[in-house]
Amino acid sequence: ELKVEQNPLFLSMQEGKNYTIYCNYSTTSDRLYWYRQDPGKSLESLFVLLSNGAVKQEGRLMASLDTKARLSTLHITAAVHDLSATYFCAVEDALNFGKGTSLLVTP
């Protein structure tokens, strides 16, 4: 059974600070996905990581993938309030999701 574990599950951080969300998965997977979900909304795709060592950046978010360690990270740089949301990682097949990280960025 594929397990996807995220930590932390809850994160409160001040604006301007940096932090990393971790995503571990239990079986071999070549693709890892990061999504953002705002309250009451569906999922917004952030990143798709397709190979070992892949690194992608968009704005203040940067995601990386280490398939050997079965670990992906989502790094937040100089957080702003607009980043407050729940972030999910997911691996195939059929996208098995982690429990999500609820991020709250405060002034």
Place this chain on the structure above:
Amino acid sequence: GAVVSQHPSRVICKSGTSVKIECRSLDFQATTMFWYRQFPKQSLMLMATSNEGSKATYEQGVEKDKFLINHASLTLSTLTVTSAHPEDSSFYICSARELQGRGDNYGYTFGSGTRLTVV
């Protein structure tokens, strides 16, 4: 980009009635569609995988007679919640995978979700 349309966005129904949720891929053909449910402040749980023209594959613990899935064409999948009860109240989200993934999304596109409330 790829768009998946999900309707209705919200529905309130009486206990014992049935509700149908539609998921359409608007600009691509989806051989496979997925149905998820999400309870408040929880993650998405995969309910079933539907393939066009064949029976859906249900995850363990999901009642196939209660959650009827039909994927009759390459652009439409439906989920019918039969004899709904208050415990079926949830946020239901569909996802469609293209025949060939495009761009960075690599083939998964999500619908906007359906908030079902059973009273």
